[in-house]
Amino acid sequence: MSSRLLIDVHNHVYLPRYASLLRSRSNAPRILSRLAVSGGTEERLLILDHEPSGGRPVGPQYWDRSEKLKFMDLHGIDISIVSSANPWLDFLSASSAVDMAKSLNEDLEEYCQTSPTVSLSLKRLYGFGLLPLVPSVSSNSLVQIVDQISSLPHLKGVIMGTRGIGKGLDDEALNPMWEAIERKGLVIFLHPHYGVGKEEWGEKENGHVLPLALGFPMETTIAVTRLILAGVLDRYPNLRLLLAHSGGALPQLSSRLASCIHHDPVVASRLKHDARYYLGKLWFDAVAYGSEELEFVGKVVSRATRYKSASAPTETDVPQSNKLLFGTDYPFFPPLEAQNEKWRSVLDNLEAINGVESWTQDEKDNVLYQNAIDLFGLNQS
Numbered sequence: 001m002s003s004r005l006l007i008d009v010h011n012h013v014y015l016p017r018y019a020s021l022l023r024s025r026s027n028a029p030r031i032l033s034r035l036a037v038s039g040g041t042e043e044r045l046l047i048l049d050h051e052p053s054g055g056r057p058v059g060p061q062y063w064d065r066s067e068k069l070k071f072m073d074l075h076g077i078d079i080s081i082v083s084s085a086n087p088w089l090d091f092l093s094a095s096s097a098v099d100m101a102k103s104l105n106e107d108l109e110e111y112c113q114t115s116p117t118v119s120l121s122l123k124r125l126y127g128f129g130l131l132p133l134v135p136s137v138s139s140n141s142l143v144q145i146v147d148q149i150s151s152l153p154h155l156k157g158v159i160m161g162t163r164g165i166g167k168g169l170d171d172e173a174l175n176p177m178w179e180a181i182e183r184k185g186l187v188i189f190l191h192p193h194y195g196v197g198k199e200e201w202g203e204k205e206n207g208h209v210l211p212l213a214l215g216f217p218m219e220t221t222i223a224v225t226r227l228i229l230a231g232v233l234d235r236y237p238n239l240r241l242l243l244a245h246s247g248g249a250l251p252q253l254s255s256r257l258a259s260c261i262h263h264d265p266v267v268a269s270r271l272k273h274d275a276r277y278y279l280g281k282l283w284f285d286a287v288a289y290g291s292e293e294l295e296f297v298g299k300v301v302s303r304a305t306r307y308k309s310a311s312a313p314t315e316t317d318v319p320q321s322n323k324l325l326f327g328t329d330y331p332f333f334p335p336l337e338a339q340n341e342k343w344r345s346v347l348d349n350l351e352a353i354n355g356v357e358s359w360t361q362d363e364k365d366n367v368l369y370q371n372a373i374d375l376f377g378l379n380q381s
């Protein structure tokens with residue numbers, strides 16, 4: 001691929017079927033209707049723990065494909081890899097979650113398959129499917145839905161929260177699912193929803209700042225660390241995990257993690273490699289809003305092969321920008337002021353990538369599109 005592109009790997013949708021489900025509910029997660037100050041009715045979204053009881057504004061940007069394409073055009077985004085937004089199917093019974101996953105995956109395939117094209121072989125929209133990750137679901141159902149997703153040509157992976165089927169991502173009951181995802185070559189987009197214990201946030205009114213800025217990334221940090229400690233990446237070395245929000249605090253804490261493991265023989269004996277090695281096996285979105293943070297993540301990830309055990313296959317260091325991928329988090333973080341203007345949150349992330357001092361233009365292009373082409377196999381579409 002020679003022409004330059006912009007590919008957004010972190011953006012969301014509530015497909016119309018899912019928005020209807022949220023409208024039918026009387027407790028969170030839900031979409032409620034209420035009288036607007038300006039007259040008429042307005043819809044509000046209630047998804048997070050401790051969301052103000054009136055929720056927040058929600059509108060077509062959450063479900064209408066033409067709004068997403070307009071947003072992409074406004075920001076020069078050629079391709080989006082779209083995922084359902086949190087909290088996915090977490091609140092459903094096992095049988096409802098299986099049925100809903102199947103239907104939403106078909107809906108998303110249609111949403112992408114009928115999208116405009118970038119070139120002869122490339123669509124503007126691809127997607128991450130949904131798995132029925134709820135308590136009591138059977139391994140068979142999970143594997144069947146992995147098979148369904150891999151049979152839908154415009155779905156390139158799965159989006160997944162951190163709870164697994166109730167016990168987290170270190171639950172052995174998930175092994176058949178990991179095996180199936182690895183076998184089918186799907187990318188896992190790991191995304192938070194629950195944050196960490198709300199008692200940490202004190203009594204001051206800070207809106208969503210603490211849960212979103214700190215709680216979300218810490219949730220991801222803990223979930224992927226538990227997955228590593230459980231040996232999932234040793235058992236399934238070809239699993240491809242993309243971490244939301246640049247992997248949270250994992251890059252910053254990885255040497256501390258390695259040291260703690262080293263001093264705990266029971267955990268150490270479970271793992272084939274130093275903890276830092278596993279960072280090189282992960283992908284990170286570039287939704288970090290700062291050049292220095294991106295540069296730091298790139299450096300930490302690239303040194304991973306230094307920490308492989310002697311028995312590991314020969315590998316070379318990962319170039320510094322090869323595991324980071326541009327994302328927007330659309331439709332979250334919309335501008336507070338004028339509509340029809342570019343979004344500050346998107347510009348911040350673009351400026352962060354373009355401002356990394358030690359990266360060449362080729363390295364920035366890796367993050368802006370080339371890594372996404374490689375990870376999702378878009379040149380083979």
Ligand code: 5CU
Nearest residue numbers: 047048086212329332333
């Ligand atoms: O602003 C938020 O609540 C969110 C959310 O719930 N999920 C997400 O992906 N980004 C922001």
